[in-house]
Amino acid sequence: MSAPTPQKGRGFAATERIEAPAGGPGRGPMGGGMVGQKAMDFGPSARRLVGRMRPERALASLVVALVVVSVLLMSIGPRLLGHATDLVFRGFIGSRTPVGTPDDQLPEAVQGQGVVPGQGVDFGAVGEWLLLVLAVYAAASVLSWLAGFVLNGVVQRTVRRMRGDVEEKIHRLPLGYFDRSPRGELLSRVTNDIDNISQTLQQTMSQLLQSLLTVLAVLAMMIWISPLLALVAVLSVPVSLVATRAIMRRSQGQFVAQWRTTGRLNAHIEEAFSGHALVKVYGRTDEVERTFAEHNDALYDVSFKAQFISGLVMPTMMFIGNLNYVVVAVVGALRISSGAVTLGEVQAFVQYTRQFTQPLTTVASMANLLQSGVASAERVFELLDADEEPLADAPGAGGTARSGAPTRGEVAFEQVSFSYDPTRPLIEDLSLLARPGQTVAIVGPTGAGKTTLVNLVMRFYDVDAGRILLDGVDTSTLTRQELRAEVGMVLQDTWLFEGTIRDNIAYGRPDATEEQVLEAARATYVDRFVHSLPDGYDTVVDEDGANLSAGERQLLTIARAFLTDPALLILDEATSSVDTRTELLLQHAMAALRTDRTSFVIAHRLSTIRDADLILVMEDGAIVEQGTHASLLTADGAYAALYRSQFTAATDA
Structure with missing residues (x-):
């Protein structure tokens, strides 16, 4: 059996894990299988991730509008600077040209551009253009900042x-x-992967949108200035796309492997830390360290490959962009000399070339972030798409819900069949009746199906055939919350959260009064040791309850069940971790706890269930004997053999 990893705070569900399926796909002592090995495609996963922003449509539209206006303002900036450059250039040529020189005698590159012979630079007009450019860029920056601010809220x-x-x-x-999933792997999806998604969306969404719009706006401006130069600049785009696609295709698989390997490493660390004492006792430190080193080295290898391959995108794009810049500069110079374009237009075009290649380079540089974030999104979506409990928390689903009448606690199994693995039957055609107020003890060898029986009562698993009735109502027609509200459970493995002793006792009934908490503590002998603690009932229980003994932790879980006053009580080896004297006290306490309620008691020490109203002996998922302690001893069958094995010393053959 295994208990869940204790979590800090009081918001975590109080679910205590019960016996893992025998022979099922459970975990080994130092490792476990992975859930969801197959990765999705990049495109569908990315679209699904963006689709999760649908509730923020209004603000997302505002972000798009702000970015559009910002990009338009940024795109006209170079054109305005080109006008200022032309003013300076024309003034420079005019100041060196004699007054009255005809336009056709001017250099071919400036003919028809408004050069006034003998007139210098009009710095007033140049200043006005520069102030206009400053205002345009300032407005674009403010709008870009505002878009980022709004987008931050959308993403978070x-x-x-x-x-x-x-x-x-x-x-x-x-x-x-x-049972199939290593806890560290699950925690990695819930924490690391979601944090990575947050970081990816935050760093890429605004830049991607701005980059794509910038490409469109700048391309339009370049075509306006010179279609020939625009064609030269655009020729680099397909080359860049081919190179980027080839690199991203190779790096995507590495990013998926990186996050899966991170999950394996986290699963190993969580498992090794949880069982730290056992690792030390059995001298397995070297093996644990060796396994950690293997996972750590594997993570290093896939992370290095992912980052290195995706890191090739940026230098590749820069190289292509620089080649494009050189070609544009040469062709632009030739066009100036022929008078086809002005110097200011070529200057603006060179700036546009940079603005055109920079967004492509930015998108390429974010390839590693995008692929890493989408790889994390795939893992989270695999969790969200996992099959849920059938009819989970659907009030009255499949039948009629219980009425408001008090629960009597009659439990009936009618021809129940169940198996964890369809190829390995466990319980077949089992029928039994536990009457209200009866104490039903379940005994048998390990793997016989004892804990499975109470798993079915609690609907931790649903039966394959037959039905289970509570007061004549099929439990499959009840919500799990409704069913479990009638049940109190005390397991061999305790679960306590980091909080005060008072809070731990009142966990199942947070509205309990102080007197009710104290009454439960006194009835279960918690009160006997609490007064020896530094702060009494206000003593804070450490994570895992490390500042309490195993017996004291068990007493707290029994007090918790006592306080809830359930109609149905399940005790799974509840006294196995306490000393003999405390066990005797607990038997008296649990006798009072079982009064007027149906109890299922799983026990290996048969001395603890002598007074049970009904004892069920299970073997291989079937009830082979049932009766009272006395009648089963008289029958001299399986129960008698078990009983004698515990109280008769072994003799040599």
Whole structure:
């Protein structure tokens, strides 16, 4: 059996893990299988990620509008500077030309451009153009900043909803999902991957939008100035796209492998840290360190490849852009000499060339971020798409919900069949009746199906055939919350959160009064040791309850169940971690706790269930004997053999 990793705070669901399926796809002592090995395609995953911003459509539209205006202003800036350059150039030529020189006797490059012989530079007009350029660029910068501010809120709210969806999804997943999934791998998806998505969206969304719009606006301006020069500049685009596509195709797989390897490493670290004491006891430190080194080296290799390959995009784009710049400069100089364009227009065009290649380079430089973020999104979507519990929390789904009548606690199994693996039957055609107020003990060898039986009562798993009735109502027609509200459970593996002892006792009933908490503590003998603690009931329990003994932690879980006053009680080896004297006290406490309620008690120490009203002996998922302690001993069958094995010393054959 395994307990869930304790979490800080009181918002985590109080779910205590029960016996993993025998022979199922559970985890080994130092590793485990992965969930969702196959990666999605980049395109569908990216579109799905962007689609999660749909609730922010209005603000997203505002961001687009702000970016459009900002890009338009930025795109006309070079053209305005070109006009200022032409004024300076014409004034420079005019100041060196004799007054009255005809236009056709001027240099061919400036003919027809308004050069006034004998007149110098009009610095007043130049200053006006420069002030206009300054105002345009200032307005564009303010709008760009405002767009980034609004987009930041859009992204963070989107990620917050995603975290909420993942949290809700976790509580809708069946117990079998967690049996198959290493905890560190699951935590990596919930924390590392979502944080990576947040960082990717924050750093790329605004730049991508601005870059794409800049390319369109600048291309329009370049065609306006000179279609020939625009054609020369555009020739570099297909070359850049081919190079970028080839690099991204190779790096995408490496980024997916990087985050999967991160999940494996986290799973190993969480498992090794949780079992730190056992690792030390059995001398497996070297093996744990060796496994960590293997995962760490694997993460280094795939991370290095991913970053190196994606890092080739930027220098490749810069090289292509510089070649394009040289070609434009040469062709532009030839066009100036022929008088086809002005010096200011070529200057503006050179700036546009930079503005044209820079967005492409920016998009290319973000390729690693995009691929890493989408790879993380794939892993989160795999979790969100996992099969949920059937009829999970659907009030009255499939039948009629319970009435408001008090629960009597009668539990009936009618021809129930269940298996974790369809190829390996476990429970077949099982029927039993637990009457209200009865204590039903379940005994048998390990793997016989004892814990599976209570798993089915709690609907941690749904039956394959037959049905389970609570007071005559099929439990499959009840919501899981409605069913579990009637049940109290105490397991062999305790679960305490970091909080006060009072809070831990009141976890299942947060509205309990102080007197009710103290009454539960006194009834379960918690009160006996609490007064020896520094702050009494206000003593803070450390993570994992490390500042309490195993027996004291178990007493707290029993007090928690006592306080909820359930109609149905499940005790799974609840006294196995306490000493003999405390066990005797607990038996008295649990006898009072079981009064007027149906109890299922799983026990290996048969001395603890002598007074049970009904004892079920299970082997291989079937009930092979049932009766009272006395009647089963008289029958001298499987129960008698188990009983004698615990109280008779082994003898040599």
